[in-house]
Amino acid sequence: MKFNTDNVRIISSAPMVSPNTLIKQFPQSAKASKGVFSARQVIKEIIYGEDKRLMVLVGPCSIHDTKAAIEYANKLVKLKEELDEDLFIVMRVYFEKPRTTVGWKGLINDPYLDETFDIDKGLATARKLLSDLGEIGIPVGVEYLDVLTPQYLSDLISWGAIGARTTESQSHRELASALSCPVGFKNGTSGSLDIAIDAILSANSPHHLLSVNKDGGISHFNSIGNETAHIILRGGKDGTNYSKEQVERTCDRLKSKGLVSKVMVDFSHANSEKQFKNQLKVGADVASQIENGSESIFGVMIESHLNEGNQKVGPLS
Numbered sequence: 001m002k003f004n005t006d007n008v009r010i011i012s013s014a015p016m017v018s019p020n021t022l023i024k025q026f027p028q029s030a031k032a033s034k035g036v037f038s039a040r041q042v043i044k045e046i047i048y049g050e051d052k053r054l055m056v057l058v059g060p061c062s063i064h065d066t067k068a069a070i071e072y073a074n075k076l077v078k079l080k081e082e083l084d085e086d087l088f089i090v091m092r093v094y095f096e097k098p099r100t101t102v103g104w105k106g107l108i109n110d111p112y113l114d115e116t117f118d119i120d121k122g123l124a125t126a127r128k129l130l131s132d133l134g135e136i137g138i139p140v141g142v143e144y145l146d147v148l149t150p151q152y153l154s155d156l157i158s159w160g161a162i163g164a165r166t167t168e169s170q171s172h173r174e175l176a177s178a179l180s181c182p183v184g185f186k187n188g189t190s191g192s193l194d195i196a197i198d199a200i201l202s203a204n205s206p207h208h209l210l211s212v213n214k215d216g217g218i219s220h221f222n223s224i225g226n227e228t229a230h231i232i233l234r235g236g237k238d239g240t241n242y243s244k245e246q247v248e249r250t251c252d253r254l255k256s257k258g259l260v261s262k263v264m265v266d267f268s269h270a271n272s273e274k275q276f277k278n279q280l281k282v283g284a285d286v287a288s289q290i291e292n293g294s295e296s297i298f299g300v301m302i303e304s305h306l307n308e309g310n311q312k313v314g315p316l317s
Contacts, residue, residue, distance in 0.1 A: 017120050018216030019151040026127045028155050032134025036181075039139035039158035042088055043182045044228050046298050047260060051088070054290065055264070055299030057141045057159065059092030061310070063107050066129045069093065070136070072306055077138045090159055091138045092303070095126045096145035098165045108149060123152050130156035144183075147175050148212045157181055161301075164189045164234060164269075167199045175211075176203035178221060182228035184264055184299075191236020191270070193250055200259055203229040231263050232301065235270025242271050242282055244289050251296045264299035276303060276310075 028036075045051035058076070063069050073091055080089040097106040104110060108122035133140055134156055141159035144150060145166065154160075160179055164186040166172045176183040176199070183203060188195040205225045213219040233241045233250060241250070242265045251261035265271070265286050272278035279302060286297060 016216065017123065018214070019212065020214045020216075022123060022127050022152050023155070023214070025124065026131045028131070029134060031137070032131065032156060035134055035137060035139060036156060036158050039088075039090065040181050043090070043159055046088060047182060047228055047230055047262060049262065049295065049298070053084075053086060053088045054297070055088045055090065056302065057090045057092050057264075057299065058302040058304055059141075060094070060305040061268075061303045062094045062097050063126075063129065064113060066125060066132075068306055069129060070132060073133050073136050073138050077136055080138065089138075090141045091133065092301070093130070093133065093140045094143050095122070095153075096143055096149070098143075098145055098163050100165075106145075108146070123149070127153055127156070144172065144175060144179070147171050150175065150179060151212050151214060154180060160184070161186065161232060162199065164236075168195045170202075171209075173199050173202040174207040174209040174223070176229055177205060177207045177225045178209065178211075178223035179226060182230070183226055184230050184232040186232045186234045186266065187236060187241065189236060189270075191238045191241060193231070193253060196231045197253060197257055197259070200229040200231060200254075201257060204259075230260065230298075232266050233263050233271070234266035234268075234301075235272075237270070240271045240282075242267075242285060244285075244294065247289065247294070247296050262296055262298040264301060265297055266301040268301065268303045276308065279303065 042051055043055060046053060046055050076091055095106050095108045099105060108126050109119060110117050111122040111125050130140060130153060139158040142157050143161045143163050158181055160181050160183045162172045162176055162185045167185045167188060185196040185199040187193050203226045207223045209221050210218060211221055235241050247263055250263055255261040267279040267282040271282050286300060290297060
């Protein structure tokens with residue numbers, strides 16, 4: 001008697017649309033291509049101190065309503081033009097949500113917010129939004145959570161983040177080494193800097209990895225490494241980590257490892273003690289550091305939307 005030992009916990013499976021199919025449905029325009037290429041180069045120059053502007057990643061915690069995202073983008077692009085001499089503004093457009101336990105995992109996983117989990121639709125919705133934002137002319141930053149989704153979306157993305165819960169993951173470090181955009185690693189949820197610094201060192205290096213190709217098959221990829229990998233300070237269980245002393249200490253650690261000694265500061269998460277209005281307090285401290293001559297902070301991350309506060313998850317009408 002042969003026992004069933006494979007896929008014993010799988011209820012169902014279904015083939016997915018290939019990246020190429022989705023890319024043909026929502027192609028990258030010449031304008032979007034130029035915008036992404038230029039934004040990536042500017043961000044790299046900011047990280048290395050060649051461009052003295054402050055990078056500002058700002059936008060909703062996560063995208064759930066594309067119409068609201070477009071409205072936000074149209075307002076933000078005007079602000080970007082006004083402040084371009086001092087700030088390089090990138091819109092936060094997060095489609096995937098890491099959960100500590102369970103909960104809504106984002107627009108790609110469950111686009112209707114009703115637990116129907118139409119991932120094909122989620123990917124299509126995400127790509128169309130990115131395409132539309134490219135036409136508006138606003139650069140986009142995302143969090144990379146699922147290691148397969150980049151092949152569907154990454155040609156339209158200017159900056160990426162690896163979250164605190166996945167920074168220690170070998171798969172995400174390998175992914176970062178292969179991504180075409182600059183990538184930031186958040187310090188661990190515990191507040192550990194070592195996890196993020198190790199991740200940067202790993203992402204800087206070449207890797208061999210398995211992933212989906214544009215036709216939807218599995219390929220062996222060989223990456224060259226990503227020299228734009230950097231750290232994002234988001235606080236941790238022991239408290240905040242955006243003070244002048246903590247920033248300088250982090251930069252000293254980076255320098256000792258031969259890495260670029262600049263950081264991005266996340267105004268939210270543990271740095272705001274999960275109170276969104278505390279982002280103003282973090283911002284005031286960071287602004288003071290910069291005003292007083294600090295060149296250690298190259299960028300900031302801010303959560304904002306059309307209306308303040310959080311909203312309960314429920315089906316979209």
